[in-house]
Amino acid sequence: MNYFTEDRSPDVVNARMTEVSSPRLHRVMTSLVEHLHAFIKDVELTEPEWEAAIDFLTRTGQICTDTRQEFILLSDVLGVSMLVDAINNRVPDGATETTVFGPFHVEGAPEREMGANISLDGKGETCLFEGRVVDLHGNPVEDALVSVWSDNEDGFYDVQQPGIQPAFNNRGIFRTGPDGRYAFRGIKPVSYPIPDDGPVGGMLAALGRHPWRPAHMHFMITANGYRRVITHIFVAGDPYLVSDAVFGVKQSLIVPFEKVDRPTESWRAHFDFVLCRTDAEGRPGH
Secondary structure, three states: OOOOOOOOHHHHHHHOOOOOOOHHHHHHHHHHHHHHHHHHHHHOOOHHHHHHHHHHHHHHHHOOOOOOOHHHHHHHHOOHHHHHHHHHOOOOOOOOOOOOOOOOOOOOOOEOOOOOEOOOOOOOOEEEEEEEEEEOOOOEOOOOEEEEEOOOOOOOOHHHOEOOEOOOOOEEEEEOOOOOEEEEEEEOOOOEEOOOOOHHHHHHHHOOOOOEEOOEEEEEEEOOOEOOEEEEEEEOOOOOHHHOOOOOOOHHHEEOOEEOOOOOOOEEEEOOEEEOEOOHHHOOOO
């Protein structure tokens, strides 16, 4: 009889899964049960600790809103988001590396004219972002959509400050021409703390970890026939590069921001995005 015992706990639970709707769900759930039970046995979880965990997850759900996703934040600070990203975005050498999507992307950002300024609140040091979108062989990719978003000078995204920042502040979409080039003006990004007034922030404090992210600009590049790229470029020299709260920094994405003296911008950042096709050259593991 499959009565529950400490020694046989995962086997007993998994034996109940007799008519699972898909083989993939069966694999995921049996592995989850095995690892979860092994963890509980490894740390010999106490009942007060179990109750604290239930309370933590309950509060994590309760603080979620349309503009705040505390569970994504939890996934980010535990390195889970980056691990999932790494597993699902293995690309050939030379292709642009990906990083976490983050919780502040919004649909419906306007497509703007090439070279337009996406900073609508007038704050911050103006920066020219430019470069090319090319394939693995250096050929330009035409009609690629370059979607960008960043915080403002105060370290907040527009969705965090409705009524304070203009809608779609520091956001825009740009379409490449035959030369694959993109250019726009924004602000030199600033470091900012992830929201730390909830359960995840409390956990970071208890673990002696800071909530800061290094300064970065978000990019999402899409083009017909190519794999989508979701990534950031990071400001070289930022003090939080080696301790990013969400583990999103990769060496290849650190970019020197050049100080310039122009009427239209004070900084310049150049970065070329290298896409791989959706055929064999772009499959995970290739």
